[in-house]
Structure formats: C-alpha cells, structure tokens
Amino acid sequence: xxxxxxxxxVATRQGRVIRRRDFLRQLTAAGLAAGTMSWTDAIAAxxxxxxSRGMACILLWMSGGPSQFETFSPxxxxxxxxxxxxxxxxxxxxxxxxxxxxxxxxxxSLAVIRSMTSKEGNHLRATYLLHHGYLPxxxxxxxxxxxNVAHQIGDAANQLPSYVRIGGRLPSSGGGGFLGVDYDPLVxxxxxxxxxxxxxxxxxxxxxxxxRLLNSLQGNFASTGGEQIVADQRKLVEQASDMIMxxxxxxxxxxxxxxxLREAYGQSDFAAGCLMARRLVEQGVxxxxxxxxxxxxxxxxxNRGRELTTQVDQPTAMLITDLKQRGMxxxxxxxxxxxxxxTPRVNPRAGRDHYPRAFNAVVAGGGVRGGQVxxxxxxxxxxxxxxxxxxxxxFRSIYHSLGIDADQENMSRIGRxxxxxxxxxxxxxxxx
Amino acid sequence: xxLSRFTILLFLSVAWISNAGATEPSTADVAQxxxxxxxxxxxxxxxxxxxxxxDATFARRVWLDIVGDIPTPEELTSFLLxxxxxxxxxxxxxxxxxxxxxxxxxxYWRDVILFRALxxxxxxxxxxxxxxxxxxxNENRSWNEIATEFITSHGDxxxxxxxxxxxxxxxxxxxxxxxxxxxxxxxxxxCAQCHDHPYDRWKREQFHELAAFFPRVTVRPVRxxxxxxxxxxxQDRFRRAPRGNNVERQPTAEHMMPDxxxxxxxxxxxxxxxxxxxxxxxxxxxxxxxxxQLAAWLTENEWFATAVVNRLWAELxxxxxxxxxxxxxxxxxxxxxxxxxxxxxxxxxxxxDMKWLIATICQTEAYQRESRPRRELEETPFTANVxxxxxxxxxxxALLSALDSAEQAPNGQQYLRGRRGSPxxxxxxxxxYDPSIAREEAASSIPQVLALMNSGDVNRAxxxxxxxxxxxxxxxxxxxxxxTTELFLRCLCREPTKKEIGTIRKYVKGxxxxxxxxxxxxxxxxxxxxxxxxx
Numbered sequence: 001x002x003x004x005x006x007x008x009x010v011a012t013r014q015g016r017v018i019r020r021r022d023f024l025r026q027l028t029a030a031g032l033a034a035g036t037m038s039w040t041d042a043i044a045a046x047x048x049x050x051x052s053r054g055m056a057c058i059l060l061w062m063s064g065g066p067s068q069f070e071t072f073s074p075x076x077x078x079x080x081x082x083x084x085x086x087x088x089x090x091x092x093x094x095x096x097x098x099x100x101x102x103x104x105x106x107x108x109s110l111a112v113i114r115s116m117t118s119k120e121g122n123h124l125r126a127t128y129l130l131h132h133g134y135l136p137x138x139x140x141x142x143x144x145x146x147x148n149v150a151h152q153i154g155d156a157a158n159q160l161p162s163y164v165r166i167g168g169r170l171p172s173s174g175g176g177g178f179l180g181v182d183y184d185p186l187v188x189x190x191x192x193x194x195x196x197x198x199x200x201x202x203x204x205x206x207x208x209x210x211x212r213l214l215n216s217l218q219g220n221f222a223s224t225g226g227e228q229i230v231a232d233q234r235k236l237v238e239q240a241s242d243m244i245m246x247x248x249x250x251x252x253x254x255x256x257x258x259x260x261l262r263e264a265y266g267q268s269d270f271a272a273g274c275l276m277a278r279r280l281v282e283q284g285v286x287x288x289x290x291x292x293x294x295x296x297x298x299x300x301x302x303n304r305g306r307e308l309t310t311q312v313d314q315p316t317a318m319l320i321t322d323l324k325q326r327g328m329x330x331x332x333x334x335x336x337x338x339x340x341x342x343t344p345r346v347n348p349r350a351g352r353d354h355y356p357r358a359f360n361a362v363v364a365g366g367g368v369r370g371g372q373v374x375x376x377x378x379x380x381x382x383x384x385x386x387x388x389x390x391x392x393x394x395f396r397s398i399y400h401s402l403g404i405d406a407d408q409e410n411m412s413r414i415g416r417x418x419x420x421x422x423x424x425x426x427x428x429x430x431x432x
Numbered sequence: 433x434x435l436s437r438f439t440i441l442l443f444l445s446v447a448w449i450s451n452a453g454a455t456e457p458s459t460a461d462v463a464q465x466x467x468x469x470x471x472x473x474x475x476x477x478x479x480x481x482x483x484x485x486x487d488a489t490f491a492r493r494v495w496l497d498i499v500g501d502i503p504t505p506e507e508l509t510s511f512l513l514x515x516x517x518x519x520x521x522x523x524x525x526x527x528x529x530x531x532x533x534x535x536x537x538x539x540y541w542r543d544v545i546l547f548r549a550l551x552x553x554x555x556x557x558x559x560x561x562x563x564x565x566x567x568x569x570n571e572n573r574s575w576n577e578i579a580t581e582f583i584t585s586h587g588d589x590x591x592x593x594x595x596x597x598x599x600x601x602x603x604x605x606x607x608x609x610x611x612x613x614x615x616x617x618x619x620x621x622x623c624a625q626c627h628d629h630p631y632d633r634w635k636r637e638q639f640h641e642l643a644a645f646f647p648r649v650t651v652r653p654v655r656x657x658x659x660x661x662x663x664x665x666x667q668d669r670f671r672r673a674p675r676g677n678n679v680e681r682q683p684t685a686e687h688m689m690p691d692x693x694x695x696x697x698x699x700x701x702x703x704x705x706x707x708x709x710x711x712x713x714x715x716x717x718x719x720x721x722x723x724x725q726l727a728a729w730l731t732e733n734e735w736f737a738t739a740v741v742n743r744l745w746a747e748l749x750x751x752x753x754x755x756x757x758x759x760x761x762x763x764x765x766x767x768x769x770x771x772x773x774x775x776x777x778x779x780x781x782x783x784x785d786m787k788w789l790i791a792t793i794c795q796t797e798a799y800q801r802e803s804r805p806r807r808e809l810e811e812t813p814f815t816a817n818v819x820x821x822x823x824x825x826x827x828x829x830a831l832l833s834a835l836d837s838a839e840q841a842p843n844g845q846q847y848l849r850g851r852r853g854s855p856x857x858x859x860x861x862x863x864x865y866d867p868s869i870a871r872e873e874a875a876s877s878i879p880q881v882l883a884l885m886n887s888g889d890v891n892r893a894x895x896x897x898x899x900x901x902x903x904x905x906x907x908x909x910x911x912x913x914x915x916t917t918e919l920f921l922r923c924l925c926r927e928p929t930k931k932e933i934g935t936i937r938k939y940v941k942g943x944x945x946x947x948x949x950x951x952x953x954x955x956x957x958x959x960x961x962x963x964x965x966x967x
Contacts, residue, residue, distance in 0.1 A: 123550075141870065161878060181875040197882040201891055206948070209939075214956040216935050221962035225803035226819050233876060233961040240881040 055331050055366065055402045056281040057149055059289040060274070060316060062308075062338035063170060064123070064296030067352050068360040069342070069381060070305035072096050072103075072112045078379050080344040083302050091371040099309035102317035106364075108371040109320050109329065111430050113361045115375020115384040118340065118391050121354040123296070126339035127172040133395035133421050136172075140412050144174030145395070146287035147183035148420055151176075152404045154183075158284040159246035161186040161239065166273040167291025178412045181232050182239075185289065191272035194252040198244040211241060251283040252276065264318050271315035278322055281332055295338055301351040320364050333366025333401045337394075344381040358384045361394055366401035368430050392424025400426045456788055460521070462778045463795035469771035470798055474812050482801040482816035487512050489802070489967055490520060492925040494794055496822065496966040497748055498527040500536030501829040505921040524794045528787045534570030537786075538562045539825045540747070540867055542596070544615060547866035549600035550607065556661065557589040557599045558857075564593030575740055575784035576731035579616050583727040584720070586664045588654055595664040603651030603664065605687055609643040614868075616730060618739030618760035621707060632763050634707060640689035644704035645726040647687040648719035666719025686715065708733050731784075735761060737776040741789065742766075745775070748793050750806065750818025750871060758868045767813045803967045806872055819965045820871055824863035827964060828856050834923045834958060835893035836901040855889065876964075884959050894954040896947050902954055906947055912940055915950060923957035 074097040075081030086095040089107030096104055096112070103110065120126035120135070129135050132142045143151065146163040154162030165173070165185040176183035188195055200207040215234065222230040243249065250256055254275045265271040273290035280288050292312050297304045316336060323329040341359025342352035358377045364370055375387040399406040399420055406424075409417035475481070485493070491511050495503045503511070511523060527533060542561050546554055568578050585594030597615070601607035610622030621632075621639045648668060654661040667683040688699035704722055705712040706729045713725050730736055742760055746752030753772035754760040766772045775792070782788040793799055804816035822830065832839055840855050862883050865874040884890055896903045909915040916936045920928040928936070936953060943949035957963055 176875065181877070184875060184877055186878050195882070196879070197886040200886055201888065201895075206952070209943070210952050210955055213935075213939055213952055214959050217932065217956050217960050218962070220929055220932065221819075221960065221965070221967070225805055225816070225967060226961055226965060228805050229819055229821075229965060230961045233881070233964075236876055236878060236881045237885070237959075240878045240885070243878070244882070244886075 054155075054284070055153055055333075056285065057146075057287050057333045057335065057366070057398065057402060058274075058277045058281065058319070059146065059287070060312070060319075060334065060336040061167075061170070061173075061289055061291045062295045062312070062336070063127070063167075063291055063293045064338065065126070065340045065342060065354055066295045066308070066338045066360070067297060067301060067305055067342040068114070068358070069344070069352070070097050070099055070302070071309060072100070072360045072362060073114045073377065073381065074098070075344075075379065075381050078381065080346065080380050080382075082346045082350075084305070094371070094373055097309070099306055100313045102314045106317045106320045106370075109324065109364045110370050111363050111368050111372050111374060113363070113374045113389050113394070113427070114358075114377060115386060115388050116337075116341070116359045116361050116391070116394065117384050117388045118356040118359075121340060121356050123339060123354075124172045126354075126356060127170070128174065129391055130337060130339050131173045133392055133424075140416065140418065141177040142174065142412075142418065143177035143179045143183060143410070144185075145398070146185055146289055147174070147176045147179055148410075149287045149399075149402060149404065150183045151179050151410075152399075152408075152420075153402060154286040155284050158248075159242040160248050160251065160280065160283055160285050161243065162286045163289075164188065164277075164280055164285055164287075165289040165291065166191050166276060167269075167289075167293065170291055173289075178418075179410065181236060185287075188252075190269050191254060191276040191290075192269060194249075198249065200244070204245070207241075211237065248283045251279040251285070254279065261322070265322075266311075266314035266318065268311035268315065270311050271318075274315040274319040275322075278319060278326075278328075281323075281328065282326070297342065298347070298351040298353060299349045301342070301346070304351075323365060329365040330367065331365075333368065333398065334364045335361065335398060336363075337361040358382065361389075363397070363401075363430060368401060369432065372429065374427060374429055387429075389427055390424055392421050393427050394424075395421045396424045397427045397430050400431070456782045456785060457778045459788060459792040459795050462775070462792050463797075465778075466771050466775055466792070467797045469774050470768050470796075470814050473768040473770050474814060479812055479815060481797075482804050484797070484800050485802045485817070487520075488926045490800060491523065493817070493966050494520075494524060494527060495925075496826050496830075497794070498524065498536065498790065499530050499532035500539065500823075500826045501532060502833050502925055504833065505918065508921065508925055520800070521791075521795060524791050528791060531566075531570050533787075534566035534568070535562070536825070537569050538565035540823065541565055543823065543864060543867050545596045545600050545611075547864070547868070548611060550602045550604070553662070554596075554600040554602070557593065557596045560590055561593035561596040569786060572785065572787050575786055576736070577784075579731050579736070580724075580727040583612060583616075583730070584723040586649075586666055588661055588663045589651075590659070590661045592664075598649055598664040599651055599662060603649050603683075605646045605649070605684075606640075606643045608646045608649060609639065612646075612726075612730070613642060614758045616739060617708070617733065617735045618742060618754070618758050619708075619735060620759045620761075632761070637689065637702070638705075638707040640687060640700075640702045641705035642707055643689075644687035644702040645706075645713075645722050647684045648722070650683040666723070668718045706730065708735065734776065734780075737780045737784070738772060740784075740786075741776045741779050742772060744789055745772075745793055746871075747820075747867070748790070748799055749814065750803075750820050751813055756870065817967075818871075819967045821865075821874055821876065821965055823865070823867060824860040825856070826966075827863055828859050830963065831890060831893070831958060834963075835954065837893045859883075859890075881959075884964075885955075890958075891955065894951055894958060896951055902951065906950060912937065912946070916953065919950070919953055919957060923954070924960075924962055 069075055069081055070084050074084050074086040074095065076084065076086045085098045087098045087101060087104055088095055089104040091107045094107055096107070118126065118129060120129050125135060131144045133145065134142050146165070150162035163183060163185040165187045168189045169187060175185060186195070202210065214237070218230045218234065254262065254272050257275060262275065265275045270290060270292045277288040277290050292308070294308060320329065320334060323332050340354055340356035343355045347353060358381060375389055376385055377383060378385050396406045404420065406421040407419055409419050412418050488508065491503055491508055495501060511519065516522065539562055542558055545561070546558060565578070581594035582597050585592050587595060589595045589599045597611050598608055601611055613619050613621045621634050621642060648666050650665050650667055651662050652665060654663050670685045687702045689702050690699045691697040703712055703715070704717065706726060709729055711729055713722055739760060742752045742754055743757045746757050753766040753768050754764050779789050798814045799817060801816045803819045806818050807813060862879050893900060894902060896906055905915060905918055909918060913933055916933060917927055920926060940946060940949040943952065
C-alpha cells in the first residue's frame with residue numbers, strides 16, 4: 001500500500017486549535033528544532049500534516065444557479081414559495097423542499113447555509129466568483145478553489161491528479177492559474193466515460209522506450225528558448241504516463257462498484273460522478289468537482305426543478321452516507337452549491353430568474369457540525385435577515401475545514417502577493 | 433465554405449486582389465521605424481538583444497504565423513537555398529497571398545469570438561464565420577470594413593458569418609456591447625456594468641450608453657422545418673413593453689440601465705452614446721442606423737487601430753505592447769509607447785490594411801530575433817521573440833502536414849452540426865484555447881498529452897503501412913541517417929543535430945527492427961514540445 005493510506009492516527013476533533021496541538025505533539029523533536037520553529041513554520045507544517053491526514057473536498061456544482069426554494073429553503077406559506085412544499089428531515093424543526101427526500105434523511109450530516117449573499121447575477125462572473133473567491137480581475141490569473149486546495153494539501157506523490165473535474169468544461173470555473181499546470185484539473189466529460197486515450201498504442205516495454213526517446217529529443221528545444229516549456233511538458237508526460245500505468249486508474253471505473261451500491265447512488269450521470277468522486281478521494285485525489293448542468297430554470301421551473309432534484313438528491317445523500325460508512329466523512333468536506341439563487345417572485349412563465357442576493361450553500365463532513373441551518377431570509381425570501389454569509393466567508397470556512405490557512409499568500413506572475421481569500425471570516429457556527 | 437484543405441488548395445490558382453492603395457506607407461520603412469522606436473523606448477547600451485534567427489527557424493515561424501501550417505521539406509529547402517537578400521520579405525508576401533492566410537486568421541478570430549460564447553449553440557455560426565472572414569481577409573478588405581460587418585450584420589447565423597458576436601452573446605444587449613468593446617477597442621468597459629470601476633475612468637452610465645446601441649438586436653429561432661438555426665434580427669416595431677422573464681433577452685426600443693437597489697424596477701432609459709467621443713444618436717433611431725453609426729465612430733477611433741495592432745503584435749512576438757490584448761485603453765501603460773503609437777498611426781494611414789500590418793511586423797528586427805523564454809517582469813521586453821504554443825488548428829495542420837495525411841472533410845451532417853462535428857473540431861475541443869488570454873496561461877493539459885501520445889486518430893500517420901508516407905519513406909530510404917533527417921525536416925523543419933543523429937543511431941540498434949525504431953522516432957517527434965510550439 002502506498003503512503004496515502006498511512007493516515008496519521010490523530011483523533012479527529014473539531015476546531016483548529018486542538019488540531020494544531022495534535023500536530024505539534026506529533027512533530028518530531030528534530031522538526032521542532034528545539035523550539036526555534038516560528039508560528040509561520042508551524043502553519044506551513046500544518047499543511048504538511050493535512051496532506052498526510054488525507055483531507056479532501058468534493059464540490060457538487062449546480063451549474064446555472066439552483067433555486068433555493070425548490071431545494072433547501074422552501075417557503076410553502078408564502079406566495080413566492082410557489083407550488084413546492086416542505087418536508088420534515090431527520091432533525092426536528094428543520095424542513096427542506098419536498099424534492100429532496102433523500103437529503104432530508106441525512107440532514108443530521110448537513111449544514112444548510114440559507115443566507116449566502118453576493119452581487120453577481122451574471123452566470124460567468126458569478127461562476128468565477130464562486131470558484132475563485134475573487135471576481136475576475138485583469139492581469140491576475142487567480143487559481144480556482146480546487147487548484148489552491150490541490151496546491152496546499154494535494155499529495156504530489158500520488159499517480160492520480162490532485163484535482164479532477166467531472167462533467168466537462170465549465171466556462172469561468174478556472175484552473176491552476178498562476179500556480180501552473182501541476183494544479184490544473186483533469187477534466188472528464190462524464191463519469192460514465194472514463195478518461196480517453198489512456199491505453200498506450202504499444203506494449204508497455206515499447207511505450208517506455210518511446211518515452212525515453214522522446215525525452216532525449218527534447219534537449220535541443222530546451223536549449224533554444226523552450227526550457228520552461230519542455231520542463232512543463234515533461235511534467236505532464238510524466239504525470240499522464242504515471243496515471244495511465246497506475247493501478248489506481250481503476251478509480252475512474254465506477255462499474256467496479258457492486259451493482260447494489262451503484263443502484264443506491266441512482267441512475268443519473270451526476271450519480272456516477274458522485275460515486276467516482278468517492279472512489280477518487282479514496283485513492284488520494286484531493287479535490288473532486290462534480291458538475292450538474294441545467295439549473296438555469298427561467299421557464300417551467302417547478303417541473304424542471306423536480307427533474308433536476310431527482311438527478312441530484314439521491315446521489316448527494318448517498319455520497320454522504322457512503323463516505324460516513326467508510327469513515328471518510330470526517331476527512332472529506334462536501335460542498336453543494338451553484339453560482340447564485342433564483343428570484344423569489346415566480347415569473348409569468350413559471351420560472352425564476354437570477355438572484356444572487358439570497359441563496360443557499362450546503363456543506364457536510366470535514367469537521368462541519370451537521371443538522372443545522374445557518375442564517376435565514378424573510379418570509380418572502382427576498383432578503384437575508386439573519387447571519388449573512390458572503391462568498392469570502394464560505395471560502396474561508398472551506399479552507400478552514402481542510403486545514404489550510406486562508407491568509408497564505410501566493411505570488412502571482414506579475415509579482416503581486418495574492419491571499420487565498422481576501423477578507424471574510426470563517427463561519428464559526430459550522431464547526432462548533 | 434468547405435473545410436477540406438484539399439479543396440482549399442484548388443483555390444490556390446485564384447489570385448487575391450489587394451485593395452491596398454499606392455499611397456500606403458512602405459512596410460520596410462515602418463518596420464525600421466518601429467525598431468528604432470523600440471530602441472528609444474526600451475533599450476540602452478547594456479541591453480542584450482537576441483541575434484537574428486536562422487532561416488530555417490524563420491521559415492517555420494512565419495509559415496505557422498501567417499498560414500497556420502508548417503512548410504514541406506521541399507518548400508523549406510527552396511527557401512533555404514534561395515540566395516536573394518530579400519528572401520524573407522518575399523516569403524512573407526508569398527504567404528500573405530496564399531488563401532490559407534485568410535483561413536488561418538479567420539480561425540484565430542473565430543476562437544476570439546466563440547471562446548466567450550454564452551452557450552454551446554453559438555457553434556452554429558463557427559463555419560460561416562470561418563468561411564466569410566477567411567474570404568474577407570484573403571480579399572484584404574480593410575479591418576474597419578470587417579469590424580463594421582461584425583457590428584452591423586443580421587440574418588441567418590448559418591449563412592452570415594458577420595452575425596458571430598451577436599450570436600455568441602445570444603442577442604443580449606449588455607453582453608454584445610461588452611464584446612464589441614473588448615474585441616475591437618481592447619477596452620473592458622463591462623467592468624463598469626455594475627459599478628464604477630475603481631481603476632478606470634469609465635462610469636457605469638457609459639457602459640449602459642454603449643449598450644444602448646444594441647437594445648433592438650435579438651437572436652431568434654428560424655422557423656423552418658428543414659433545419660435548426662437562428663437569426664440575428666434588428667427589431668424596430670414595438671407594440672407593447674416586453675414582460676415576463678428573460679427581459680434582458682427580448683429586444684426593446686431603448687436600453688434600460690437596471691436599478692441596483694431594486695432589480696425588479698424598470699431602470700433608467702439610456703441614450704446611445706459612444707463613450708470615447710460622447711457622440712450620441714437620437715432616441716428612436718432604427719437598429720440599422722444605430723449600429724452603422726456606432727461602427728463608423730468606433731472604427732475611426734485611435735483605440736480601434738491600437739487594439740488590433742497590439743493584438744497582432746502580441747500574437748507574432750509572444751507579448752503585446754500592453755500586458756493584455758483585450759484590456760488596453762487610456763488608463764493602461766504600454767511598455768513601448770512610441771512604438772505602439774507609430775505602428776497604430778501607420779496602420780491607420782495604410783487604410784487598416786491587415787496584410788500590410790502583418791508584413792510590417794514580420795519585417796521588424798524584433799520579430800526576426802531568436803526566441804528566448806518568456807521574460808520576467810523586471811526584464812526588458814522585445815529583446816527576443818517568444819516560443820508560442822500552437823493554436824489547435826495550427827497543431828492539427830502540422831500533424832497532417834508532417835506525414836502527409838489528408839484531412840477527413842466533415843460530411844454534410846457533421847458540417848451542419850457546426851464545427852464540433854468534424855475530426856478537426858473534436859481535436860479543437862481538447863487543444864483549443866481562448867487566444868485572448870495571456871499566452872503563458874494557455875497551459876497544456878493531461879488530456880492533450882494523452883491525445884497526442886495515445887489516440888489512434890492522431891497516431892495513424894506514425895504507424896507504418898504500405899499506403900502512408902512513413903511506409904513509403906521506410907521503403908525508399910535505406911540509409912538510416914537520411915531517414916532520420918527526412919523525419920526531422922518534416923516534423924520540426926530543421927535538420928537533426930549531430931547529437932540527435934547519434935541518439936537515433938543508438939536507438940535503431942537497440943530496437944527490435946528498423947520499422948519499429950522509425951515509428952518510434954516519428955511518434956517522439958510529434959509528441960515533442962518543439963513540434964507543438966513555434967520557436
């Protein structure tokens with residue numbers, strides 16, 4: 001077995017301080033260098049620690065902007081709630097939309113944030129914002145969340161990429177940015193189609209000979225201006241070859257799961273994506289993003305909302321259950337969100353339009369206390385009236401859960417230090 | 433219309449007719465002045481300039497830059513052997529007269545426009561865009577005429593390539609305004625869409641005043657049973673105020689700037705006013721007149737010339753005068769102000785002649801220098817050219833050319849499905865990138881590496897068979913060194929170094945047979961970083 005399974009045996013307790021103490025206790029005496037280690041070193045070492053802890057994140061991305069009213073914030077007693085009813089969950093007093101019966105049964109693991117708020121109502125800019133924690137800014141190629149997480153706590157020794165995005169290219173969702181190619185996501189079209197071109201055209205021996213020949217022919221270009229390019233390409237060829245030669249490639253094959261479990265996840269592409277996400281995390285992938293498309297329901301929102309929730313409700317709940325049963329949930333943060341919410345007022349075509357002012361995000365695992373609702377909107381669902389959560393607050397909380405210091409700075413290519421998150425505060429309630 | 437390279441070859445005999453006037457500034461003179469301006473702006477006695485590149489590197493560079501392909505060994509050799517002192521200039525002129533010039537650059541602009549498309553169905557306009565723009569470029573229609581087409585076109589998107597921006601932005605008023613400004617002026621005024629920009633002079637009103645040139649544009653499905661298409665329409669008759677959802681997608685007589693405090697409110701009606709000159713058109717002006725008027729004002733503005741000059745310079749030298757090709761304008765500092773001003777003015781004086789512009793840039797010493805790694809921020813720009821990753825179509829062409837494979841033309845059904853249906857289009861899905869982003873950010877990816885290494889489609893040519901070029905070369909070239917040289921010439925457009933010859937000799941000896949060894953060499957060459965870049 002390889003190192004990813006040598007997870008340090010620290011009892012998983014909630015709260016950063018305890019973890020820091022745990023990790024300090026675990027550092028070797030040599031590493032501590034007789035107390036000369038500064039707090040910054042300790043922080044840096046903390047991400048080392050997290051690496052070995054195998055923290056991971058699965059982002060379930062509802063592309064197009066899911067309606068909060070038809071998912072986690074029903075308003076059955078107000079006209080704005082439309083025809084969607086509320087159902088009880090396994091936590092007394094918490095109700096969610098009738099479209100989400102499976103999630104209702106794992107509510108004890110979920111923290112529903114009903115008070116997300118932003119100002120971006122344009123798909124591309126909002127998708128960018130909810131992926132980067134920043135708005136697009138000329139001249140700075142921000143890394144996306146998954147790339148930052150892969151950079152901070154990814155396991156470089158793993159043969160699989162640290163960041164995988166399932167569900168095809170997603171405009172504005174970003175990549176490694178100024179961190180470079182190492183942290184770009186491996187993008188898969190669909191979980192039902194394993195990565196393409198992963199079988200060498202020749203037998204392994206000849207393939208390896210070819211790779212050596214290729215390598216020996218790169219020197220000339222490297223010495224005539226292409227040094228960095230050749231270095232990057234060598235890295236990619238190496239990563240790609242390691243990956244396809246690795247037995248871990250099996251992680252991409254959801255067919256290997258027992259039929260019963262596959263059934264429990266459900267039938268949709270998204271379901272296969274969730275199952276693949278769990279398999280990938282199990283094999284040491286640090287960040288997996290699973291995309292569900294079609295949430296931009298300007299028309300016929302109630303029927304389409306039912307179709308969409310049918311595709312994601314069961315797999316989302318099953319993913320939580322599965323992770324829990326395998327003892328992986330504490331180390332795996334699951335985030336469910338889209339780029340914004342939808343208008344409280346139902347439009348004349350029975351749909352809802354873009355609404356960033358009050359929307360939902362749901363988090364589970366990764367030290368998050370489940371069974372709670374954070375924030376609230378007024379009866380009409382138009383305003384956040386309690387505990388507004390900004391995008392930066394959510395991002396800080398995600399990094400916090402993963403043991404990453406969000407104030408760390410990366411140097412962008414234009415020589416400007418860029419914090420992982422600029423501003424915002426951890427949503428403490430999530431972890432207490 | 434056709435994408436087939438074979439078909440395009442048939443057009444080789446058709447000469448393009450230049451509309452370039454006799455009063456055009458001389459490309460050689462302007463190139464020299466630009467070099468002098470660069471020296472004045474940037475260089476001092478301590479600046480180390482990269483030497484002039486050798487002929488073989490120049491040939492491959494200029495072939496890829498102008499016609500988007502690599503030269504054949506015959507073309508390369510005849511250029512290398514040409515004793516004429518001005519042979520580089522002649523080569524540039526020859527390539528600009530080749531119809532592949534228009535095809536190459538129309539594909540570039542297709543990517544500029546469609547990589548920012550709001551949704552996938554915009555791909556329907558890809559083929560007509562490529563065909564129409566390719567034709568205009570080959571006819572050397574001036575850049576202001578071409579821009580005017582894109583700003584004013586209407587009609588079926590499967591027939592009128594000029595509708596591309598409107599189609600890509602789904603007829604949405606604000607998005608169209610933002611793209612027109614970004615592409616043709618290099619000004620990102622849409623940052624002021626929601627709030628006044630902290631670093632720019634543009635006010636939120638000014639963005640919405642620009643949007644006010646486009647409220648009557650709409651994209652709607654074509655009512656036709658035989659095909660699925662869309663048309664760009666300018667609507668001038670309005671019976672009642674639009675209602676319902678998607679209000680932003682419905683045409684309106686005048687543009688309303690939304691009220692940020694109350695998104696449900698109707699907002700403020702905006703006058704169509706061009707932000708760079710404050711010229712306005714009256715309320716109620718028809719769609720045609722509005723868009724024509726904007727095109728006229730926009731294309732005579734200095735930023736219109738500067739934007740395209742900066743973009744082409746960046747594409748050809750690996751770095752623009754401004755840090756970004758689509759974020760320039762009065763609030764940005766160019767690295768070489770005199771040079772960019774000079775080239776912009778001369779381009780305007782040339783009558784916005786694109787072939788003139790490319791010929792001029794290719795004639796500068798700056799362009800013709802050897803490549804060096806992309807500079808660090810504190811280093812002096814333009815002391816060398818920069819290696820550039822090939823765009824998807826350039827790479828696809830190079831793969832076809834290296835081993836003489838024919839491009840499979842898409843069948844009728846594939847063509848109708850738009851670009852994505854063809855093998856080239858599928859290749860583009862893996863290898864394409866938005867040409868407006870900084871080139872160092874257009875990173876290669878694992879799926880790309882895997883596609884080149886392992887896909888049967890890509891590798892068909894590097895497996896010997898009796899019918900393909902590799903098979904023929906193996907059969908007709910008994911000498912190993914000669915065969916090595918031939919493959920290097922074909923793939924990398926240069927001869928192998930002594931060291932490389934040595935490596936291959938050793939490799940051939942160690943391989944189980946000669947065929948396998950040279951298949952492996954061909955495979956390695958197309959998988960090398962050198963093949964995938966232009967140096």
